Amino acid sequence: MIIGSTFENKKIEKRVAVTPEIVKKYLNLGFEIHLVKNYATHLGFDDSLFNELGAKIINDENELIKNSDIILQHGLLDDNKISYLKENQTLIGSFNYHQNKDQIKKLNSIKLNIFSLELLPRITRAQSMDILSSQANLAGYKAVIESFANFEKAIPMMMTAAGTIPAAKILVVGAGVAGLQAIATAKRMGAIVYATDVRLASKEQVESLGGKFLTVEGAENLETEGGYAKEASDEFKKKQEDLLAETLKKIDIVICTALIPGKKAPVIIKANMIDNMQSGSIIYDLAASQGGNTEFTEADEIVDKKGVKIMGERNILNKLPVSSSSLYAKNLFNFVANLYNKNEKKININMDDEIIKNTLVK
Numbered sequence: 001m002i003i004g005s006t007f008e009n010k011k012i013e014k015r016v017a018v019t020p021e022i023v024k025k026y027l028n029l030g031f032e033i034h035l036v037k038n039y040a041t042h043l044g045f046d047d048s049l050f051n052e053l054g055a056k057i058i059n060d061e062n063e064l065i066k067n068s069d070i071i072l073q074h075g076l077l078d079d080n081k082i083s084y085l086k087e088n089q090t091l092i093g094s095f096n097y098h099q100n101k102d103q104i105k106k107l108n109s110i111k112l113n114i115f116s117l118e119l120l121p122r123i124t125r126a127q128s129m130d131i132l133s134s135q136a137n138l139a140g141y142k143a144v145i146e147s148f149a150n151f152e153k154a155i156p157m158m159m160t161a162a163g164t165i166p167a168a169k170i171l172v173v174g175a176g177v178a179g180l181q182a183i184a185t186a187k188r189m190g191a192i193v194y195a196t197d198v199r200l201a202s203k204e205q206v207e208s209l210g211g212k213f214l215t216v217e218g219a220e221n222l223e224t225e226g227g228y229a230k231e232a233s234d235e236f237k238k239k240q241e242d243l244l245a246e247t248l249k250k251i252d253i254v255i256c257t258a259l260i261p262g263k264k265a266p267v268i269i270k271a272n273m274i275d276n277m278q279s280g281s282i283i284y285d286l287a288a289s290q291g292g293n294t295e296f297t298e299a300d301e302i303v304d305k306k307g308v309k310i311m312g313e314r315n316i317l318n319k320l321p322v323s324s325s326s327l328y329a330k331n332l333f334n335f336v337a338n339l340y341n342k343n344e345k346k347i348n349i350n351m352d353d354e355i356i357k358n359t360l361v362k
Contacts, residue, residue, distance in 0.1 A: 216236065
């Protein structure tokens with residue numbers, strides 16, 4: 001069987017789905033690997049490196065798509081490439097199912113097997129395939145680095161003969177994978193870190209990293225059975241707003257990470273809260289691609305509101321494409337290994353497998 005992959009629009013997506021370190025693993029399972037010419041040269045991986053490892057470099061992208069049994073990508077293929085797909089091919093990637101239902105329905109009319117890995121269940125066996133966690137971990141780290149680069153003061157406390165510079169105060173909104181990495185990164189840099197989350201189970205994790213957990217009085221645990229955050233009640237939102245409004249007056253940098261799968265990002269930081277923040281403060285919004293956690297977030301723009309900079313990018317991982325590609329490629333390999341019957345040399349779509357059932361999209 002042939003696994004194929006092509007690069008995507010590099011202005012939008014620099015990551016690749018197959019890295020040199022993963023090629024041998026696919027070959028050991030019995031696959032052929034076909035990659036389009038100049039597949040990962042933008043990441044410093046020359047075609048000759050893939051060739052030496054046993055992958056085949058294909059000049060014609062359309063031929064690659066047509067001849068592949070399994071196609072590994074990040075996002076959905078462009079419309080002009082869809083015509084080269086054929087029945088029973090398997091597409092695996094992160095296809096943003098909730099936002100792209102119409103496109104996926106169109107692809108399913110060709111009778112493809114489409115697996116969208118952001119739908120993986122939160123179970124132990126799926127952890128090695130969990131693209132959301134591996135990518136969010138890097139995003140949380142990079143958000144802190146980007147914020148610090150735009151903050152015009154020192155981060156750690158510094159005691160000098162000329163006087164003392166106080167440590168920067170950081171608030172992380174949402175203590176999921178991205179938030180916890182943001183907390184850890186900010187602490188390593190010497191900041192004082194606070195965090196808030198609607199899931200009470202996050203308190204212990206935040207405190208284990210040295211953060212101070214902020215919670216409203218009489219808080220309810222807003223966590224789904226799958227481990228994700230769910231929408232809060234109006235009463236909870238009001239209490240949370242009051243706590244945030246007071247806290248933000250003394251905060252230098254805010255990292256927003258709050259997302260609800262399949263929905264617009266909740267607006268947590270309101271205009272009146274930003275009005276009371278110190279001039280020179282930074283808000284980095286990791287939810288920018290889904291509307292943002294502030295009223296003023298604009299993806300790929302820096303918005304200045306009375307001296308407070310609000311930042312957020314559509315794809316922050318384009319700034320860490322080598323590291324994020326490495327983790328993503330490993331996640332995909334583990335998924336393919338679970339899907340593939342090595343003895344029969346074919347894809348085994350076992351609907352009794354919770355991983356396969358949850359990620360196969362119609």
